[in-house]
Amino acid sequence: MASEADCHDTPRAGTGASVSPGSNSTPTDTDPSGVPFRELDPSILRTQRTSLKWTRFSADVLPLFVAEMDFTLSPKVQQAIISRVLASDTGYLDGPGELAPVFAKFARERWGWQVDPAHVHLATDVSCGIVEPLRLRVPAGGRVAITTPVYPSFFEMLEELPVEVVQIPLVQDAVPATTPTGIAARLDLAALERAFAAEPGIDALVLCNPHNPHGLLHSPSDLAELARLAAQYDVFVISDEIHAPLTHRGHTFTPFAPLAAAAGALAVTATSASKGWNVAGLKCSVIVAADERANQLLRRLPPEVTTRVSILGLHAGIAAFRDAGDWLDRAIVQIEANADLLAELIAEKLPGVAYARPHAGYLAWLDFSQAGLGPDPFRRILTEAKVALGKGTAFGVGGEGHVRVNLACAPDTIRQAVDRIATLVATAQAQAQNGAVS
The missing domain is CATH 3.90.1150.10 (Aspartate Aminotransferase, domain 1)
Known part of the structure; x- marks a missing residue:
């Protein structure tokens, strides 16, 4: 077909x-x-x-x-899955292998993000890529912020952890008269800073970038200010960038990791081919450390975080990012x-x-x-x-x-x-x- x-x-x-x-x-x-x-x-x-x-x-x-x-599905992705099945290549994984440099090349060409392949780690899906780093960083009873309205599974996945969820709503901007049926929103940086500076403050923020459900591309200036605030108040940021490959023409996606690294904020990115190429059921995602400090954190992930990943999903991801x-x-x-x-x-x-x-x-x-x-x-x-x-x-x-x-x-x-x-x-x-x- x-x-x-x-x-x-x-x-x-x-x-x-x-x-x-x-x-x-x-x-x-x-x-x-x-x-x-x-x-x-x-x-x-x-x-x-x-x-x-x-x-x-x-x-x-x-x-x-x-x-x-x-x-x-893309025929290139289909063929990658079929070839692995025909080769009886359906065992366990021990690391990202070729997916790491392939993703790094995609990120460089599409977004100008220089990813060190050694900073790329595996997880079954982006939910796992969010929860498992939080386990390493946020203490029991810690506070994790999300910017609402946001992807409902954030609430569900955070139920796995003994943390308090803090909702910080987006701020609604005025809509130009030329688009009377529009909805405009952005990060409420003032509210985020108040939450970060409060007692108790915020231990981690799960950022949705691009933002689901709005399809919002956060501006580079907003993300840079968020990175500065995260560094100032020692807030760990996990950026869910699963929809980034689907950035529309005439618009630019800004990865959070380079801004976090420049500001000295501890951050990782969770992403996957699953939304861009419709392969969510194949269960393979990547967690990318923003810098070596974040990479040291990710090296503490339990081995099962990697071995639970689907080898078929890994090869589908390679084909998607490289060939499709x-x-x-x-x-x-x-x-x-x-x-x-x-x-x-x-x-x-x-x-x-x-x-x-x-x-x-x-x-x-x-x-x-x-x-x-x-x-x-x-x-x-x-x-x-x-x-x-x-x-x-x-x-x-x-x-x-x-x-x-x-x-x-x-x-x-x-x-x-x-x-x-x-x-x-x-x-x-x-x-x-x-x-x-x-």
Whole structure:
């Protein structure tokens, strides 16, 4: 089902600001592997795939909740997995091997980040890459900050540790009049400093960079100031950068590690090919030390953190970062087109709904608080419109009245979802108006 174009998958140089030569610069009627979108109809995928995206809800529900792509895997990644199985290469791992220099090359070419391959360590997934370093650094009863609304699994993974979770909400910036349906947000650096300086203060911060659910790319100045504050108050920072490969064209992703190293802050980065190339179930991620001090911390990780990693995931990651850059670029083009499509459909069919247009990743954050669906739009949209979205309240403080939408699908899936939701919103608003009149 793959297109010939994927045979030339290579990483592009520079940041996420442009598409590499030979990559499609405009969306087509096929996914990044060349598979026609009609073959990605949810009714078809439900008969082929067995992840929770396709099994959690009944067959009449459109699943746009979990961060899994509907797109077909890159043939380069597929072949890497198949070749390892044919070679019966399915044993245990003792280190990152070739993945370390391959990831370092990708980081240098895409983001200008000079990664020492000796600073690259393995973990099963980014959740593990966050929890295990925290075990080494944060004492029992310590305080770990997160900037909400944020990836719900942060709450779940931190339950594994005897720590207190401190929510520090993003600050909402004014939205330009030219984008009346937009949502703008950024790190609240003043609130972060107050929390760092308080007694008791903060032992660690889990940074979401790019930020999920907004698709927000933190500015270099905000990240530099965060690094300075972390160094000043001795706050350990773990930066989750799993969505960074999916930085949209015209925008630039800033890795946190170089800024932390320059400021003298203790920091590590947790990332993976899992979101960029849709291989989360293959269970392989990397933890990257910002400097040698952080590397000494990571060398204390238990050996099982490495040996639990899937060897198939490791080889998929190598193929993704090394060989499947063109596939990634085509995915970005399609995600951008889907994000634009959603903006058009919201303006046309969903009055009162505000939209955080992502600049990285394929997740869109929608504010339904003025749409007449009450305080829990997720529940009504699921039960009445039969569309499963991300539940806003699961993202912590600031998530009330919101939902998250997955855009890594066929455009018609987005159209169908918005049509269903628009019918519900129109009905709810008509009922409210009738009730006010009566």
